[in-house]
Amino acid sequence: MRNGSSSLRGPLLACILAGLIATMPAEVATAAETPAGPLTIASQGSFFVGGRETRSDTLSTLPAYAPSGTITVDQVYVRYQIPVDARRPALTLIHGCCLTGKTWETTPDGRMGWDEFFVRRGFPTYVIDQAGRGRSAVSPVAINAVKMGRAAPETLPPVVSAGHEPAWAIFRFGPEYPQVFPGMRFPLGAQGEFWKQMVADWAATLPTPNPTVPALSELARRLDGTVLISHSQSGIYPFQTAALDRTGIRGLVAIEPAACPDPAKDDMAPYRDLPILVLFGDYVDLVPRWAPRLKLCRAFVAAANAAGGKAELVLLPEIGIAGNSHMLMQDTNSLEVADWLAGWLDRHVPARP
Template sequence: MKGKLAAAMRNLGLCVALAGLTACASGPMDVSGTTPGPLSIASEGSFFIGGHDVHSDTLSTVPNYATSGTVTVGQVYVSYQVPTHARPLSLTLIHGCCLTGKTWETTPDGRMGWDEYFVRHGFPTYVIDQADRGRSATDIETINAVKEGKAPVTALPALFAASHEAAWAIFRFGPQYPQRFPGEQFPLDSQSGLWQQMVPDWIASLPTPNPTVPALSQLAAKLRNTVLISHSQAGIYPFQAAALSPNGIAAIVALEPAECPSATGDLTPYTKIPILVLFGDYIDQSPRWAPRLNACRAFADAAVRAGGHVQLVLLPDVGIHGNTHMMMQDRNSLDVANWVLHWIDTHVTAAAS
C-alpha cells in the first residue's frame, strides 16, 4: 500500500519538504525540452484587496433568495507564491482585455508560464484578476433592476466579448483571420487553449478610475516593493496607480499597453519610477497597434525630457523576433521573460541596492 501511495504521489508530482512546501510537479517542458527541477516555495495563498460595500434591493430575481442586503463590489482577487530564499523585490502581474490572471500561467501548449518562471528566479509573484473579472465579483444590481422593471433597458451595463476572429488580428497572429504573419511565435496549433481563457469584459460599465487602479495602489503599498507588470488594456493601470500614490511601486513594466499617459499631461508621477514599455513584432502592420506605439513613444520621450527613467523597446530591436500581442504565451515566451528580468536587474534591483 505504501509503495502504491508513493508511486501515486510521484505521478501527481507532489511532495512536502520539511524546510517548506516544495511543488515537485514535472509540469510543462521548458524551451530546451528538459523537465525543470522541483519548485520550492516558502508560502502561497490568495486574498482580496480593494472594493467597497453597497446596499442593494435587487440582489436576486430567484425565489427563496433575499432581494435586499449588503454586498461587496469592486474588489480584486490576488494569488501569490513566495519562493524559498526570495528576493526583496516582488512582481505583480496584471492581465488585459477579455482575459484573467490565467494569462500568466501555463501556456496554451503546456509550457511554463511567467508566473512560475519568475518564482523560479526568486521573485515573490502576485497575479490578479481585474475587478469584475475572473474571481473578482461582478455587480449584478442593474441587470436585476432592469429585469424587474425598476430600471430602463438602456441602463443595462455595456458588455462585450472578443470573438476568435477579431482577437486574431488584435493579438497580431496575422493581418486578419485566419492569415498568419511569417515567423509569428504563437502556438496556433493549441489556439483553443487561448480561446478557452477568454471571458466577457465589463470594463465599459465600470466607473472611472477602474476599481482595479486603486486596488493596485493599495496592493503596492501592502507589498512595499513591487514591479507592476501590466498587459494591453491594463497597460495604463500602473501609471494611474502611480499617479494616485507611488508608495511601494518599484517600477512599471507595460507590455504593449493599449494606452500610455499623455505626453502633454502631468508627468511628475513618472519621473522617479523606472519604466519599461515593451512592444513585440509586426506593429507597423497593425492599424490598431501602430498608433498606440507612436503615442507611447511620444510619452516616453516627454517623460525622459522631464527627468524620468523611461525606456521604450521593440523586441525585434533587441534580437527577439516573431512576438505577438500575447508575448507571455508565445513559443519564445521565456526569452522575453529573461529579457524583462535582465531589465529589472539592471534598472530596478541595481538602483535599489
C-alpha cells in the same frame, strides 16, 4: 458538445505550416532554458485588495435568493508565491482585456507560465484578476433592475465578449482572421485552449479610474514595494496608480499597452526617477489598432525622460527577438522574453535589502 472548432482550425493549419516553413530560420533562436525539476517556495496564498460594500434591492430574481442585501464589489483578487530567500523585487502581473490572471499561467500549449518562471528566478510573484474579472466579483444589480422592470433596457451594462475572429488581429496573430503573420510565434495549434481563457469584460461598466487602480496602490503599500507589470488594456493602470500615489511602486513595466500617459494632457512628474519599461512584440506597425498606440507610447517615453524620467521603450525585434504576437507571454519563445525581462529588472530595479 463542440461546434465550430474544426471550422476554425481547418484552414489555419495549412496557413500556419506554410508560415513556419517559409520563415523558419536556419538556426532557431535558442529559448532560455526552461526551468525544470521540483519547485520549492517559501509560501503561497491568495487575498483581496480594494472593494466596497453596497446595498441593493435587485440582487436576485430567483425565489431561492433574497433580492435585498449588501454585496461587496470592486475588490481585486491576488494570488502569490514567494521564493525561498527572495531578494529580488516583488512583481505584480496584471492581465488585459477579456482575460484574467490565467494569462500568466500555463500557456495554451502546456508550457510553464511567467507566474512560475519569475518565482523560479527569485521574484515574489503576485497575479491579480482585475476588478470585475475572474475571481473579482461583478454586480448583477443593473441587469436585475431591468429584468424586474424597474429600469429601461438601455441602462443595461455594456458587457463585452471578444469574438475569436475579430480578436485575431488585436492579438496580432495575423493581419485579419485567419491569416497568420510569417514567423508569428503564438502556439495556434492550441488556440482552442487560448479561447477558453477569454471571459466577458465588464471594464466599461466600472467607475473611472478603474477600481483596479486604487487596489493596486493598496497592494503596493501592503507589499512595501512591487514592480507593476501590465498587459494591453491594463497598460494605463500602473501609470494611473503611480499618479495616484508612488508609495511602494518600484518600477513600471507596460507590456503592449493599449495606452500610455498622454504628454499633451498628463503630468509627467509621477514618473520622475522611476524605472519604466514599455515593451512591444513584432508586427506592431502592420496592425492599424496598434501602430498609433506605439506612437503615443514613444511620445510618452520621450516626455517622461525630458521631465527627469528613466523610461525606455523596447520593441523585441530591435533586440533580436522576432515573431512575437500581442500575447508574448504565451508565445513559443515566452520564456526567452521572460528571461530578457528578468535581466532588465535586475539592471533597473535593485535587489531587496
